[in-house]
Amino acid sequence: MMNHEDILERMSNANPTPDVDMITDGQLAELAMQIEQERREATDLRDRQPAAQSQELPSGRATRESRFRRLRPAIAFASALLLVLAVFGVLALVRPSQPDVADQPAPSPTTTVAATSATTPGTTILPVAGAWNPILTDTRAKAAPPAATCPEGADPDTPGPAGQDEPVIGPVSDAGGEAGAFDTRTGRVVYLDSSDETWTFDVCTNTWHQMNATGATRGVSSGSLVYDVDSDVTVALGGGHVYDANTNTWTWLPLAFLGPGVNRFKPSAGVYDPVSGLIITTRFTDDDHVELWAYDVDTNTATPVGRLGDLRWEDCFGLLGYSREIDRLIFGSIHDVTALVDPRTGETTLISTPTPGGVCGLVGEEYASAGDTAYVAKGVWHDGDVFRTRFPGEVCGFDVDTSAWTPCFAIRGGSLPYQFEAMVGDSINDRLVFIHGVNPNFGPNADGDVWAIDLDTGETTELLTPLNP
Amino acid sequence: MQTDLADRQFREMYQENQRRVLAYFLRRTDATSARDGAAETFLVAWRRIDEVPSGDHTLPWLYGVARRVLSNQRRSRSRSAALGRKLADIDPPEDPSPEVIVLRRAEDREMLDAVARLRPEDQEILRLAVWEELPHSQIADMIGTSAHAIAQRIYRITKQLARDLERPSSRAERQIPRPSSEGGGGS
Numbered sequence: 001m002m003n004h005e006d007i008l009e010r011m012s013n014a015n016p017t018p019d020v021d022m023i024t025d026g027q028l029a030e031l032a033m034q035i036e037q038e039r040r041e042a043t044d045l046r047d048r049q050p051a052a053q054s055q056e057l058p059s060g061r062a063t064r065e066s067r068f069r070r071l072r073p074a075i076a077f078a079s080a081l082l083l084v085l086a087v088f089g090v091l092a093l094v095r096p097s098q099p100d101v102a103d104q105p106a107p108s109p110t111t112t113v114a115a116t117s118a119t120t121p122g123t124t125i126l127p128v129a130g131a132w133n134p135i136l137t138d139t140r141a142k143a144a145p146p147a148a149t150c151p152e153g154a155d156p157d158t159p160g161p162a163g164q165d166e167p168v169i170g171p172v173s174d175a176g177g178e179a180g181a182f183d184t185r186t187g188r189v190v191y192l193d194s195s196d197e198t199w200t201f202d203v204c205t206n207t208w209h210q211m212n213a214t215g216a217t218r219g220v221s222s223g224s225l226v227y228d229v230d231s232d233v234t235v236a237l238g239g240g241h242v243y244d245a246n247t248n249t250w251t252w253l254p255l256a257f258l259g260p261g262v263n264r265f266k267p268s269a270g271v272y273d274p275v276s277g278l279i280i281t282t283r284f285t286d287d288d289h290v291e292l293w294a295y296d297v298d299t300n301t302a303t304p305v306g307r308l309g310d311l312r313w314e315d316c317f318g319l320l321g322y323s324r325e326i327d328r329l330i331f332g333s334i335h336d337v338t339a340l341v342d343p344r345t346g347e348t349t350l351i352s353t354p355t356p357g358g359v360c361g362l363v364g365e366e367y368a369s370a371g372d373t374a375y376v377a378k379g380v381w382h383d384g385d386v387f388r389t390r391f392p393g394e395v396c397g398f399d400v401d402t403s404a405w406t407p408c409f410a411i412r413g414g415s416l417p418y419q420f421e422a423m424v425g426d427s428i429n430d431r432l433v434f435i436h437g438v439n440p441n442f443g444p445n446a447d448g449d450v451w452a453i454d455l456d457t458g459e460t461t462e463l464l465t466p467l468n469p
Numbered sequence: 470m471q472t473d474l475a476d477r478q479f480r481e482m483y484q485e486n487q488r489r490v491l492a493y494f495l496r497r498t499d500a501t502s503a504r505d506g507a508a509e510t511f512l513v514a515w516r517r518i519d520e521v522p523s524g525d526h527t528l529p530w531l532y533g534v535a536r537r538v539l540s541n542q543r544r545s546r547s548r549s550a551a552l553g554r555k556l557a558d559i560d561p562p563e564d565p566s567p568e569v570i571v572l573r574r575a576e577d578r579e580m581l582d583a584v585a586r587l588r589p590e591d592q593e594i595l596r597l598a599v600w601e602e603l604p605h606s607q608i609a610d611m612i613g614t615s616a617h618a619i620a621q622r623i624y625r626i627t628k629q630l631a632r633d634l635e636r637p638s639s640r641a642e643r644q645i646p647r648p649s650s651e652g653g654g655g656s
Contacts, residue, residue: 002631002634003631007634008599010580011584012599013580014581015599015600016496017492017496017600018600023491023495027491028487034504035512038512039515042516
């Protein structure tokens, strides 16, 4: 039987936030902003009452003090406004061509019907709910740098050297855990392990590199990673951190991810938009609707683009990927509905099809952009009384031609819950890379292997041999 | 208390304890509710700044407030937690199929499920001791008993958990996964 210490140790291991340093600077900034806002409102309310009393008991000092107290929130607000204006002023000097939402002419809501899908049974077209900012149309991406290729003689299908140093798996965190993105310029997966250590995985030699990155590295592993081709950096959406592989440095850019006056900004999956060169992500409004936002890492500016029809957070409507071929964002929900959203106009096409809904905040769900579409593993659906994995033991991609989540490929380990820590699209070899870390406490599945599924053939390839095969 | 002094005291207290208070909530609820709860806790402290004890007593006092805030949150779930509310009514299936997803690593899930079957006050004492690493004397102050009594109680709690975890039915038990209300988590 387990003893006292065993139980305490297991309890300690089950701590969702074992270290307070796992809390990101972004989370603290959001908390500080919320407290300050509510303090200001409370002060304003409280100061109205003494102001009335001071009329009954006039005295020079009391009047001056009460006037100051009445004005204090206004002064604080004006100071904050000046600060924000100053920051945005500097940003505008850096990139004056990017106007704010308020400066945009409000386009009339569109109800254009998509030519191909409008006649498909089970398909619905939703009008845009209000104005749609044309920033994703008006902004143009810079010329993309040449994408990396494997050097002559490289054999990406041969396992990497055995015994090499590997990332570490840590305790499960509700914050999202480990994340990876594919840097198309360097040809490496950028991966954050549970200790916020930055690693890269060379998909041509199948070798890990511990980067020992400098800068604001603490707490960067919160949320998902997106490689921004236009700016040649990798962005961690959860905390607003940016990794520059050229300088091997992390920088914290807090402003954009708080959003102007936004109280419930929940960055989830983000995708890089090759047309505008911006990162597209979503926010969930206080009434549980989904808003699209565009993020420009060069100016650290997050701009609201528009609200998506009747798509609701409570249905786990999540951004899963983007397809250049049809220029549509791909969303999934737990009610077997896939939504294709035109990022330029906001037109939304709802398709009733078995869908791996995602972005419920579930540990284990993974989504990646690969092969010009979205791939999802462990996405869930709601079958009436319980959440189940939509495609057990498989990873499925959305086929833009058939509007269905095929093809599906078998995941190594079947429907076990934790076969990998991150799934990343490798555009050099046109495959999905599945990454594990090393932690012997988590049993035989956590064995440090890296493997891949070829998106053309569906074949599985071992890229790094497990430590305990 | 003079306003400037109170402001300074609040800021110092906030700087000192912000991570621990936010972590307290993150260990017990989803990220959005955690932020709301931590904000509410510090707002209570701000309103009652002249009652906040100093030194080592500050954090237990904040945890005491946080505990009540969390309790209020759970009683009055807002509509933003509609998904959680919907799921709360779901009974676990008797024979869950293997494809039912699991939120945590199996061992952690099993442990947390066992803790969830304890009395609420025992759950909180255990979490304060193990997760918040609060000394027994400070937990005792919060609960209104002696440090020795807390030590004894934790010992009894761990024995109860050990028995519970050893039961075959406990090992086989699975919980229905419940999504947190926080987005993210993919790559």
